[in-house]
Amino acid sequence: MTAIPEKLALYWQYPFVRYALAVGVLISLCSSLLGVTLVLKRFSFIGDGLSHVAFGAMAIASVLHVTNDMPLVLLITILCAIALLCTGQNAKIKGDAAVAMISVGALAIGYLLMNLFTPSGNLSGDVCSTLFGSTSILTLKKEEVWLCTVLSVIVVAAFVFFYHKVFAVTFDESFAAATGVRTKAYNLIIAVIIAVIIVLAMNLVGSLLISALVIFPALSAMRVFKSFRSVTVCSAVLSIFCSLLGILISILAGTPVGSTIVAADIVMFFVFSALGTCFGGVHV
């Protein structure tokens, strides 16, 4: 078994492995932060929905032959996030239905556009790697790593800055609004942060598996911990741990990165569920 450290040391010399680990840690940290809020707001599937929107936006970008598709994808995803999260409870189409509608719609339109105006011959390969992110994290360029770092720092800073406000708005929006908290502004900020996280995370696990990255750490942490702060910290740590583990395993065993990370998340969810029933069941 001495082969494993040697193999890791060998891979560590390649910049793409270091880039992948760095980006993996950053993205998993960002995506776990708002997971608790999303699960509690009954928006667990927004990661899935918005990532399909981002997929649709990428398709539009490739049809228009835009070389750098990041700004366009980010803009469209942010607009959709705002439309979903800021309509609130008075919307004619409720949260889960609206998410499902946008998600399926964007996926279909994106695939349709790519099929009609496809720029490359290998369509199913393109679609597959966009959806599952099978290779893109291992082909990151230095500039992309920097962009990802800057955005992650902004996301984490914004979350720390708005931490108490996010709590107030999530726990009881009516009370917050009635006592003078700018709930609309904070919902808008939450929506923008989520959109940025999802566009970032598409690089790592692809659009289909983003939901897992957003909700699994939060759900696992909620099995064991009882306060908002401990749940948030635990889900961040857990998410980073699972990503590192997933990336290392996938390098050693040659499995797809995204699915390996999610598999690690699933295992940890069951571990935490077991812990929760053993220790948490006492004073429930």
Added chain:
Amino acid sequence: MALITCRDLCLGYDGREILHDLSFEVNSGEYLCIVGENGSGKSTLMRTILGLQRPLAGQILTGDGLRINEIGYLPQQTPVQKDFPASVWEVVLSGLEGSCGWRPFYTKAEKQRAEENIRAMGIEDLTGRCYRELSGGQQQRVLLARALCATTKLLFLDEPVSGLDPKVTAEMYELIERLNREQGITVIMISHDIGAALRYASHVLHIGDHVFYGTNAAYRESGIGTVFTKGGEAQ
């Protein structure tokens, strides 16, 4: 001037009018009970006064230096809160968020105020506990402590005893009455419980087919008062 004055209010949603030409005022130190059947517009009235929705017509004026976001509010429980991981301390502290503005963290003075309100509600020993694991009565005390963090003048209570057993209900009413009498906090309470309304309230607002606003004594004498009271006492 009164704390809150409502003039010729018309209320409703989606263009449908539920209440029209409603006028009443709440003065400092009063205890107003809002009673009426289900669907008569009690909750709509409350949401309108709290600024969560706009009146179709009419005015809501505040006086005595009360700003509209200085109303402490005890809402009914939402489904989200049933599985929300939050400690009692975090919930009570969030009552101060409205006074923070864009400031990201709470000051020492604000934390002290939260501690005082926790003591006033007699829930010091629950501070570190998880909110969703408390009993109904304990949860209401936590939410009352949070509401007190948001106000020193006016409390708005939306059916504060629904789902509580008789003993805890009585304790809750005592607690609210003490806040009204000893700390001079004005109370507006929505209630189904006419008996309690007549025992504690100084004024009654009855909405529905017949609208009545006046003192407790006048309500007992008025026609709708007696009909509704008998119904209430018979239950």
